[in-house]
Amino acid sequence: MSWEMLIGNHRVKATLQAALRDDRLAHALIFSGPDGVGKRQFALALAKAVNCMERGVDSCDRCPACRKIDEGAHMDVILVEPEGTFIKIDQVRQLVQEAYYRPFEAQRRVFILDPADAMNESAANALLKVLEEPPATSLIILLTSRLHALLPTIRSRCQVHTFTPLTIEEVECFLRERYQRPEDQTRLLARLSGGRIGRALEIDLSVYRTWRKEALELLKLLATGDDRARLIKAAEYLGRKLSREEFEDRLSVLNVLLRDILYLTVEGDEADIINVDIAPTLRRLAAAWPLERIASLSAHLETLRRNLQQNVHRQIALEEIFLLMASGETRPSTEAKKRLLRK
Amino acid sequence: MSRGLASDTMPYQVIARKWRPQTFEDVVGQEAITRTLQNAIADERLHHAYIFAGPRGVGKTTTARIFARALNCAQGPTIKPCGACAACQEIAEGRSIDVLEIDAATHTQVDNVREVIINTIGMTPARDRYKIFIIDEVHQLSSHAFNALLKTLEEPPPHVLFIMATTERHKVPETILSRCQIFDFRLIPEQQIFARLRHIAEEEGITITEAALHKIARAGEGSMRDAQSVFDQVISFAGRQITDEDVVTALGLVGTDVLVEVTEAIADGDSRRILHLIGGLVDRGYDLRYFCRELMTHFRNLLILKSVGYDGELLSLSSAELERIRELPQRFSEGELIRAFHLLTEMEHDLRYASDPRFHLEIGLIKLAQAEKLRPLAELIDRLEALEKRLRQENTAPVAEAVAPPAAHPGTENASPRPTSVTPPSAAPVRDSSPEKASANSSERAATGVALAPIADDRTIVEQMKAALDERGKMLLSTALDQAQSIELVDDTLRIAFAEDARVFKETLTGRSNLQLLQHIARQISGREIRLHILTERGAAPAVNQEDPRPDRLRAEAERDPTVRALLKTFRGELTEVVRKKTPEDG
Numbered sequence: 015m016s017w018e019m020l021i022g023n024h025r026v027k028a029t030l031q032a033a034l035r036d037d038r039l040a041h042a043l044i045f046s047g048p049d050g051v052g053k054r055q056f057a058l059a060l061a062k063a064v065n066c067m068e069r070g071v072d073s074c075d076r077c078p079a080c081r082k083i084d085e086g087a088h089m090d091v092i093l094v095e096p097e098g099t100f101i102k103i104d105q106v107r108q109l110v111q112e113a114y115y116r117p118f119e120a121q122r123r124v125f126i127l128d129p130a131d132a133m134n135e136s137a138a139n140a141l142l143k144v145l146e147e148p149p150a151t152s153l154i155i156l157l158t159s160r161l162h163a164l165l166p167t168i169r170s171r172c173q174v175h176t177f178t179p180l181t182i183e184e185v186e187c188f189l190r191e192r193y194q195r196p197e198d199q200t201r202l203l204a205r206l207s208g209g210r211i212g213r214a215l216e217i218d219l220s221v222y223r224t225w226r227k228e229a230l231e232l233l234k235l236l237a238t239g240d241d242r243a244r245l246i247k248a249a250e251y252l253g254r255k256l257s258r259e260e261f262e263d264r265l266s267v268l269n270v271l272l273r274d275i276l277y278l279t280v281e282g283d284e285a286d287i288i289n290v291d292i293a294p295t296l297r298r299l300a301a302a303w304p305l306e307r308i309a310s311l312s313a314h315l316e317t318l319r320r321n322l323q324q325n326v327h328r329q330i331a332l333e334e335i336f337l338l339m340a341s342g343e344t345r346p347s348t349e350a351k352k353r354l355l356r357k
Numbered sequence: 358m359s360r361g362l363a364s365d366t367m368p369y370q371v372i373a374r375k376w377r378p379q380t381f382e383d384v385v386g387q388e389a390i391t392r393t394l395q396n397a398i399a400d401e402r403l404h405h406a407y408i409f410a411g412p413r414g415v416g417k418t419t420t421a422r423i424f425a426r427a428l429n430c431a432q433g434p435t436i437k438p439c440g441a442c443a444a445c446q447e448i449a450e451g452r453s454i455d456v457l458e459i460d461a462a463t464h465t466q467v468d469n470v471r472e473v474i475i476n477t478i479g480m481t482p483a484r485d486r487y488k489i490f491i492i493d494e495v496h497q498l499s500s501h502a503f504n505a506l507l508k509t510l511e512e513p514p515p516h517v518l519f520i521m522a523t524t525e526r527h528k529v530p531e532t533i534l535s536r537c538q539i540f541d542f543r544l545i546p547e548q549q550i551f552a553r554l555r556h557i558a559e560e561e562g563i564t565i566t567e568a569a570l571h572k573i574a575r576a577g578e579g580s581m582r583d584a585q586s587v588f589d590q591v592i593s594f595a596g597r598q599i600t601d602e603d604v605v606t607a608l609g610l611v612g613t614d615v616l617v618e619v620t621e622a623i624a625d626g627d628s629r630r631i632l633h634l635i636g637g638l639v640d641r642g643y644d645l646r647y648f649c650r651e652l653m654t655h656f657r658n659l660l661i662l663k664s665v666g667y668d669g670e671l672l673s674l675s676s677a678e679l680e681r682i683r684e685l686p687q688r689f690s691e692g693e694l695i696r697a698f699h700l701l702t703e704m705e706h707d708l709r710y711a712s713d714p715r716f717h718l719e720i721g722l723i724k725l726a727q728a729e730k731l732r733p734l735a736e737l738i739d740r741l742e743a744l745e746k747r748l749r750q751e752n753t754a755p756v757a758e759a760v761a762p763p764a765a766h767p768g769t770e771n772a773s774p775r776p777t778s779v780t781p782p783s784a785a786p787v788r789d790s791s792p793e794k795a796s797a798n799s800s801e802r803a804a805t806g807v808a809l810a811p812i813a814d815d816r817t818i819v820e821q822m823k824a825a826l827d828e829r830g831k832m833l834l835s836t837a838l839d840q841a842q843s844i845e846l847v848d849d850t851l852r853i854a855f856a857e858d859a860r861v862f863k864e865t866l867t868g869r870s871n872l873q874l875l876q877h878i879a880r881q882i883s884g885r886e887i888r889l890h891i892l893t894e895r896g897a898a899p900a901v902n903q904e905d906p907r908p909d910r911l912r913a914e915a916e917r918d919p920t921v922r923a924l925l926k927t928f929r930g931e932l933t934e935v936v937r938k939k940t941p942e943d944g
Contacts, residue, residue, distance in 0.1 A: 025594075025606070033593040040371045040589055047642060103465075110463055139462035139497045146418075147374060147451075161644070167413040167524055170583045173371070173590045176609050178642025266712060273716045280628040280723065286636065305628075305727060309720050316717070320710055 017063070017072050020055055021188055021211065022180035023047075029175065030056070034063055034071045040173040042145045042154045044130070046161040047177025050212020053157045054128055056177075058083060061091045061124040064153060079120060090120040096132040103137040110144045113152040123152045130156035131163040138165045145171040179209025189214060198291055205288040206270070225267045230295065233271060236311070237302035239340030249336055253329025258322060265319055269312065275300045276308050311339055373585040376557050377419055379440055379449070384416050384423070385553050385581060386545030391420065393540070395436040398427055404538040406510050406519040408495075410526035411542025414582025417522040420542075421491045422448060424520060425456045429485040444485050455485040461521075462494040467501035475509055478517055488517050495521040496528035503530050510536045544579025547571075553581065554588060563592060565599040568677075572604045575673075609643055611651040613678045617685065619652060619722070620659070623697070624688040628723045635719055645718050646708040653701045655682070660694040662686045700725055818851070818882055819844050825878045834871055837862040842894050850888045851879055857893055866891050911935045 017027055026045075033039040043060075045053040062073035062083045073080050082088040092112065094105055109125055117123045127133070133141065145154060145168065156172060158164060180188075185204040188211055189195065195203070199219055206222070207214035235245055252261060274287040278300040284293045314335040318326065378384045381391040390409075397403055407424075409417040426449070428434050431442035438445050447453035459473060474490055482488045492498075498506075510519060510533065521537065523529060551574040558565050573591060577584025587608060595603035605612050615634065622630040638648055661671050663686035667679070674682075686694070704721040711717040819838060826835040838844070840862040843854045855863040866875065872889060879887040915921050915935045925931065 029590075029594045029607075032596065036593075036596075038369045038589075038593050040369075040593070042371075107463055110460075136462070136465065136497060139494050140460070140465075142462055142494055143460040162646075170413045170580055170586060171373075173586055173593070175590075176642050176644075178640065181640070262712075269713050269716060273713070273719070276716075276719065276723075277632065280632055286632070305723065309724050312716065312720055316707070316711060319712055 017059055020052060020059055022184050022209075023052065023056070023177050026056065026175045026177060030060060030063075031071050039064070039153070041148045041150075041152065042156075042172040044156045044158065044161065044164070044169065044172040044174045045177060046158050046174055048179055048208070048210055049159045050207075050210030050214075050216075051177050051179055052211065053177055054126070057124075057126045057128075057155045057157060058091070060155065061088075061126070061153075064122045064124065065090065065120040088120070090117040090123045092123065092125050094125060094127045096129075099132070101127060101130075101133040101137050103134070103140050106133065106137040106140045110140065113144050113154070114149055117151055121151070125152065125154045126157065127155070128157040129159065130168075131158045131160045135165070138168055142167055142171065180211065181209065185209060185211060185214055202289070202291055205290065222267070225264055226271065226289065226292075229264065229268045229271050230292075230299070232268070233275075233299055233303070236336060236339045237299065242337065242340060245336040245340060246333055249329055249332035253327075253332045258328075261328065262319065262322070265315055268315065271296070271299075272303075272308050272312050275303050276305070279303070279305060279308075307339070311335075314338070371586070372557060372561075372589050373414075373582045376585065378416070378423065380437060381420075381423055381427070384420055386549045387416050387420065387542055390540045390542065394420070394424055394427075398434050398436050401434070403428075403518065405513050405517065406537040407521065408526070408529065408534065408537045408539045409520065409522045409542060410529075410539060411524070412544055412580060413524055414577075414580030414584075415542045415545055416581065417524075417542055418491070418493055421493075421520040421522055422458075425453075425487075425489045425491060428487050428489065428518065429453070429455060434486065453485070455482040455487065456489045456491065458491040458493065460494060461492050461502075462497040465497050465499050465502060467499060467505050470498070470502040470505045475505065478509055478514060482516055486516070490517070490519050492519065492521045494523060496523040496525040500530070503533055507532055507536070545577075545581055547574050547577075547579070550574040550577050550579075550581055550584045554584060557585075557588070563597050563599065566601055569599055569601045569604045572601070572608070572610065576608055576610070609641070609647075611638075611643065611648050613681050615648075616652060616655040617681055620655065620682075620685055621688075623722065623726045624685075626726045628726055631722045631726060632719060635715065635722070639715055645714045646705060649701060649705040649708055649718065653698065653705060656694060656698045656701060658682065659686045659689070660691070660698060663689070663691055663694055696728070697725055700728075818846060818879070821882045822875070822878050825882065826874075829874075831871075831874065833865065834875070837865045846887075849886060850890050852890045852892070854892055854894045860893055863891055863893055 017031060020027060030039075045057060047053055059073065062075075062080050063071060065079045065083065065088070066073040067077040067079050068074040075081075075084070079088065083091050086093075092109070094101060094109055097105065113123065113125065115123075141154075144152075148154060156164070156168070161169070161174065182204050185207050186200055189200045189203060193200075203214050203217060203219065206217055232248055235241055235248065252264060256264065270288055274289050274296050277287050278284070278293075278297055284290060287293065287296065289296060318328075318331050318335065321331065322328070381395055384391050407421075409421055411417055423438065426438035426440070426445045427436060429444045429448065430438040431444055432439050440446075440449075444453060444455075448456050451458055457473065459469075464470075464473070478488070480488070513519070519537070521529075521533075526534075526539075526541075551570055554570055554574055555567075558570065569591075573587050574584055576587045591599055591604055591607045594607040604610065615638070619631065619634050621627075622634065635645075638645065658672055658674060659682065661668065662682070665671065672679070689697070700721065704718065708714050708717055823835040823838055826832070826838070838853070840855065840859050841853050842856045842859070843852075845852050853863075853866065865871065872891075876887065876889055879889065912932060912935045915932060921932075
């Protein structure tokens with residue numbers, strides 16, 4: 015994949031290309047940015063550009079070197095990934111050793127650590143010396159979505175390139191080119207992806223829609239606050255029937271909806287909301303969810319999510335939150351309630 | 358040690374590497390250390406083991422290498438290594454046989470230490486004066502490895518020298534530290550980083566504005582290498598002509614403009630604009646937590662401008678930045694700024710764990726904007742609620758002491774011995790002297806709706822009495838008053854009650870001459886005849902008091918009780934609830 019095939023992140027692209035052109039490419043790079051925005055693609059493109067036999071700023075994609083890199087078969091482009099949870103010190107030791115060998119066939123050996131924040135502390139420390147003064151034939155690229163989880167001593171030795179999420183249009187465009195989907199699905203997927211192609215490819219829309227329906231139902235119940243029995247049942251369902259992962263997924267769906275409602279309340283139009291396909295429903299809900307209530311529910315849920323690590327009793331915590339919200343003083347006006355029920 | 362492979366082609370080297378200092382003079386910001394080392398060389402008073410500790414990128418490894426060269430230089434030992442002789446060059450390239458640079462983070466094991474250090478230490482240097490071991494990242498050695506080093510470190514052969522560098526001195530065992538001379542490297546002042554960067558820029562032929570260079574120096578946060586890495590990055594982004602704008606963009610710094618806009622939106626209560634601004638930040642790939650931190654700094658600046666005025670020492674702002682924010686503090690009260698600062702601090706912390714940082718920040722800032730708009734109303738509601746609560750409490754539980762917000766009665770706060778400031782006690786029912794104490798007549802007060810009436814405060818009287826006593830040198834009496842369980846003024850009677858076990862104080866006060874003195878003072882202060890009623894609590898307190906005393910007093914009583922204490926100690930329990938047992942005496 016040559017540079018022009020890469021989507022988005024034009025600033026990073028321009029910087030890397032300029033560095034290649036002026037022969038100012040640093041020997042240790044950090045690609046920092048959210049998951050699924052193409053950091054690895056960029057790293058591979060860079061590996062090709064420095065090793066392409068045609069020798070230019072861009073890779074030719076035809077020479078044996080380019081083809082091998084595309085196939086993941088190049089001896090000198092080495093991907094280091096976690097073994098289990100961590101990238102361990104032995105992996106890094108091996109990397110360090112290999113970094114001092116001459117490349118088998120290429121100009122430069124490229125090491126890609128993905129994700130670099132998976133290095134445990136001793137592994138990261140073992141990388142320090144080679145990061146600072148690697149042999150001229152090595153290029154080390156660290157990929158991370160959590161820049162601040164890297165040791166300061168690591169960060170200080172690398173040039174950091176910050177990747178941004180893609181624009182919705184860029185994701186839409188990508189999805190349209192690759193997949194045959196109805197347009198409304200493409201639009202929803204692109205918005206749900208948060209500008210991350212990787213994420214867009216993971217989402218199963220039919221599952222999402224089911225979850226969304228549940229979440230909408232819950233928001234409606236909370237808004238009127240009348241049917242306590244059903245609220246308690248909802249708490250039981252979310253709190254006991256679901257596994258923790260499933261529950262966290264549901265929480266994030268709820269969050270997305272709350273955010274949309276916030277946008278509708280504040281902005282008044284639908285330009286920036288995610289669930290564009292159900293805008294009218296959200297609009298009705300928005301009338302029953304004033305700002306303070308959105309803020310307070312999201313704060314409650316966020317606290318609960320954090321407490322999950324301490325094995326909080328999910329069901330009871332949810333019951334508390336729901337009843338609190340249902341009886342809260344920032345209840346919707348009767349007017350808004352009526353409109354909700356009329357639906 | 359393993360840096361041996363020299364390359365035939367010499368491609369681009371990053372600034373930090375290319376401009377690594379080669380002499381003691383070039384090392385920036387560590388003058389105390391370099392001077393000490395130079396003196397040691399000149400006086401030939403070398404220690405055999407050094408530890409260079411300090412944060413990343415301030416010159417530890419660099420200094421170690423220069424030191425090694427100074428010792429092994431063909432001209433040496435000298436404080437100015439020539440840089441030309443074989444020894445100097447080999448050390449610079451990391452291939453000297455007599456100067457071994459060991460990466461302790463890769464070679465953590467005791468076997469490595471044995472093989473590389475202990476087994477070779479007996480051999481004399483191959484060519485140069487000293488055999489020098491530079492052990493970098495030494496904190497990563499295993500404890501066995503450290504222990505294996507101990508003997509060697511204590512009494513190495515005369516031709517051997519250790520230099521150990523670490524960013525985490527606390528991880529190095531005490532036994533190692535005590536055998537070494539320790540140098541603490543400091544963070545480098547921004548101004549010195551700036552000067553060095555300017556020097557580099559000139560030499561490299563790079564055009565850059567002073568302001569832009571300052572931004573880069575600041576981004577280094579005291580680390581030279583961080584600043585140089587940042588500089589590299591900006592150069593590769595912008596080329597050889599660098600503007601302020603380039604630095605801001607390349608580093609993802611938050612420009613003053615964004616901060617000012619967000620602040621204005623908050624002041625205007627303009628939620629819509631806040632959403633747009635945050636959207637813009639996300640699109641440009643800003644780290645939202647970093648943004649939040651910048652916003653905190655910004656509000657701190659506003660707060661300082663508001664409360665202290667401009668102070669160059671407290672504010673690190675360029676004059677252009679100052680000009681941009683000069684008007685902003687007028688849009689907030691000091692309290693609002695403090696509140697905003699507080700909220701941002703909380704938010705910054707929460708953002709670390711938030712599942713959706715963007716949503717979190719959006720809600721937080723909107724809340725802030727709305728709060729600023731609604732605050733006066735909110736305050737009113739709070740006060741109303743406090744009032745309500747107090748009334749309710751007094752109606753339902755006659756003994757429970759209403760806790761009024763102290764600000765509601767500013768007069769009670771400063772007690773001074775000026776009789777004029779006292780409202781005649783008869784004008785209104787009386788408040789208790791201190792909120793914690795039970796009072797016999799609170800039901801009476803509740804009936805008259807005490808919350809709204811101006812209150813004659815017996816605390817004022819007591820304070821005045823104490824002051825008057827102190828003035829007369831009767832400290833003992835005023836101390837005794839302090840020990841009273843409750844003091845209250847009902848009509849013309851000042852009732853001073855002591856706990857049973859404080860009987861001795863009661864007796865002090867009731868001594869004949871003392872009683873007269875107290876009466877005299879009370880009369881002076883209130884301007885009329887005051888009867889004194891001094892008693893011990895148990896006998897005098899009405900039964901109703903015993904029924905429902907203040908829980909904290911009960912608790913204090915329980916905590917004093919020797920039986921309870923013994924129980925707690927034996928069972929390692931703790932007091933959760935204290936309930937008074939009914940006794941015949943209590944009725």
